[in-house]
Amino acid sequence: xxxxxxxxxxxxxxxxxxxxxxxxxxxxxxxxxxxxxxxxxxxxxxxxxxxxxxxxxxxxxxxxxxxxxxxxxxxxxxxxxxxxxxxxxxxxxxxxxxxxxxxxxxxxxxxxxxxxxxxxxxxxxxxxxxxxxxxxxxxxxxxxxxxxxxxxxxxxxxxxxxxxxxxxxxxxxxxxxxxxxxxxxxxxxxxxxxxxxx
Amino acid sequence: xxxxxxxxxxxxxxxxxxxxxxxxxxxxxxxxxxxxxxxxxxxxxxxxxxxxxxxxxxxxxxxxxxxxxxxxxxxxxxxxxxxxxxxxxxxxxxxxxxxxxxxxxxxxxxxxxxxxxxxxxxxxxxxxxxxxxxxxxxxxxxxxxxxxxxxxxxxxxxxxxxxxxxxxxxxxxxxxxxxxxxxxxxxxxxxxxxxxxxxxxxxxxxxxxxxxxxxxxxxxxxxxxxxxxxxxxxxxxxxxxxxxxxxxxxxxxxxxxxxxxxxxxxxxxxxxxxxxxxxxxxxxxxxxxxxxxxxxxxxxxxxx
Numbered sequence: 001x002x003x004x005x006x007x008x009x010x011x012x013x014x015x016x017x018x019x020x021x022x023x024x025x026x027x028x029x030x031x032x033x034x035x036x037x038x039x040x041x042x043x044x045x046x047x048x049x050x051x052x053x054x055x056x057x058x059x060x061x062x063x064x065x066x067x068x069x070x071x072x073x074x075x076x077x078x079x080x081x082x083x084x085x086x087x088x089x090x091x092x093x094x095x096x097x098x099x100x101x102x103x104x105x106x107x108x109x110x111x112x113x114x115x116x117x118x119x120x121x122x123x124x125x126x127x128x129x130x131x132x133x134x135x136x137x138x139x140x141x142x143x144x145x146x147x148x149x150x151x152x153x154x155x156x157x158x159x160x161x162x163x164x165x166x167x168x169x170x171x172x173x174x175x176x177x178x179x180x181x182x183x184x185x186x187x188x189x190x191x192x193x194x195x196x197x198x
Numbered sequence: 199x200x201x202x203x204x205x206x207x208x209x210x211x212x213x214x215x216x217x218x219x220x221x222x223x224x225x226x227x228x229x230x231x232x233x234x235x236x237x238x239x240x241x242x243x244x245x246x247x248x249x250x251x252x253x254x255x256x257x258x259x260x261x262x263x264x265x266x267x268x269x270x271x272x273x274x275x276x277x278x279x280x281x282x283x284x285x286x287x288x289x290x291x292x293x294x295x296x297x298x299x300x301x302x303x304x305x306x307x308x309x310x311x312x313x314x315x316x317x318x319x320x321x322x323x324x325x326x327x328x329x330x331x332x333x334x335x336x337x338x339x340x341x342x343x344x345x346x347x348x349x350x351x352x353x354x355x356x357x358x359x360x361x362x363x364x365x366x367x368x369x370x371x372x373x374x375x376x377x378x379x380x381x382x383x384x385x386x387x388x389x390x391x392x393x394x395x396x397x398x399x400x401x402x403x404x405x406x407x408x409x410x411x412x413x414x415x416x417x418x419x420x421x422x423x424x425x426x427x428x429x430x431x432x433x434x435x436x437x438x439x440x441x442x443x444x445x446x447x448x449x450x451x452x453x454x455x456x457x458x459x460x461x462x463x464x465x466x467x468x469x470x471x472x473x474x475x476x477x478x479x480x481x482x483x484x485x486x487x488x489x490x491x492x493x494x495x496x497x498x499x500x501x502x
Contacts, residue, residue, distance in 0.1 A: 023248065027248070027252050030249065030252055031252060031256045035253060035256055051204065053208060054204050054207070054208060056208070056211055056212070056215070057204070057207045057208045057210075057211035057212075060211045060214070060215075060246060060249065060250060061207075061211075061246075063245075063249035063253070064244075064245040064246050064249055067245050067248065067249055068245055093204070129260070129263065130263055130264075130421060133260065133261055133263055133264050134264070136261075137261075137264065148261075151226070151227075152261050152262075152264055153264055157227055158227050158228070173220075173223060176219075176223050176226075177216065177219035177220060177223055178219075180219045180222055180223065180254050180257070180258055181215055181216075181219050181254065183257045183258065183261060184253050184254050184256075184257035184258075187257045187260055187261075188253065188256075188257060
């Protein structure tokens with residue numbers, strides 16, 4: 001566990017780049033550095049929050065706080081920063097809801113968070129990526145998968161898909177929206193277990 | 199939002215993600231200037247809108263690689279065997295690779311028999327249009343052999359550098375081989391640079407697949423999306439992503455200029471020397487290591 005997040009040192013963290021980031025900069029940074037941590041973040045939230053219905057909302061709130069802060073200064077290293085924000089958010093929520101005493105989160109720091117460290121072999125990663133995409137696709141509900149496949153792989157329009165499947169165009173749109181949301185959860189929110197699964 | 203109770207917060211988060219998905223779908227299928235304006239307003243409203251959209255968009259962009267599977271649907275009977283031979287590749291890619299390897303013998307024969315050869319001298323620059331409507335720009339000191347027939351489209355980059363803009367035809371993928379490796383276009387603009395053993399492929403637009411093919415195993419395959427750069431040598435293959443502004447530098451020769459971004463002087467000199475018979479030599483080793491960023495307006499080829 002050499003890589004355990006250090007959580008309580010907000011002021012001491014080294015930062016590079018003093019200048020403010022523009023929205024596209026924050027976006028590139030967020031997609032590159034923060035999104036790949038989502039599986040670990042989700043695990044952290046699930047371990048520390050009882051109401052699983054709140055997790056998606058908590059995740060979104062973490063991202064908002066992370067990006068707001070990143071706009072001022074790009075945090076480095078990123079991981080302890082994200083987890084410290086997640087931890088503070090949970091504490092805020094607990095205080096507000098007054099459901100659980102604050103002591104309940106005292107062992108947050110002790111919790112090991114499994115972080116998926118990418119290996120050095122990019123070629124294997126590229127193959128893993130394709131495989132992971134296909135696994136995600138296979139795990140969609142069948143109608144959603146049909147629509148996503150026709151839209152993304154066959155390049156069909158909403159109208160063409162509606163005609164082929166004999167359903168209305170709004171129904172096709174609904175399925176694609178569902179698919180886009182589910183794919184984000186599968187690709188970012190679920191742990192990458194390819195190496196073990198293969 | 200942080201002052202509301204958890205049920206409300208949950209409903210708001212769900213609503214935001216639903217809107218983000220709606221925008222993403224509309225942008226994918228049905229977009230115009232009005233949509234863009236309305237979308238920009240929505241996006242600027244809050245960080246919650248931005249992160250929700252960026253996240254869905256990033257996942258959706260990743261799925262673009264699935265389109266690589268389009269032209270080669272697996273034959274149910276053939277995939278099992280391929281899987282056994284190459285445990286790292288999953289069924290569809292493995293079977294596609296098998297098809298290409300089989301097809302390659304025929305391509306090779308064709309190149310030997312009726313291929314056309316195009317070349318440029320040191321300092322030269324030439325654009326050729328192929329029979330299928332694709333175009334290729336040759337950079338300095340380049341030799342390219344091309345064979346286009348109704349059944350096969352293939353080119354071999356013997357040496358040098360070329361920028362390909364391929365007219366996509368899913369039933370007849372355009373295959374470029376260089377330094378023992380192959381690039382298969384999947385609807386694409388890409389840059390290929392080769393010397394004796396090494397191949398560098400930069401994807402500018404569309405999708406392409408690169409396969410290494412030395413005697414070593416396992417065979418490496420990578421599907422590229424725009425911004426990806428693959429460098430393959432007989433021993434290895436590495437993939438990296440470059441920001442678009444760096445790609446502009448790599449393609450600058452097409453405009454008759456060279457752009458250097460934090461490049462050591464010695465490397466810049468080596469790059470200039472590709473275009474000139476009179477070679478630049480940096481005598482001072484300290485100066486040679488200094489990094490410069492230059493974008494000259496004069497074409498280096500004018501010293502030709």
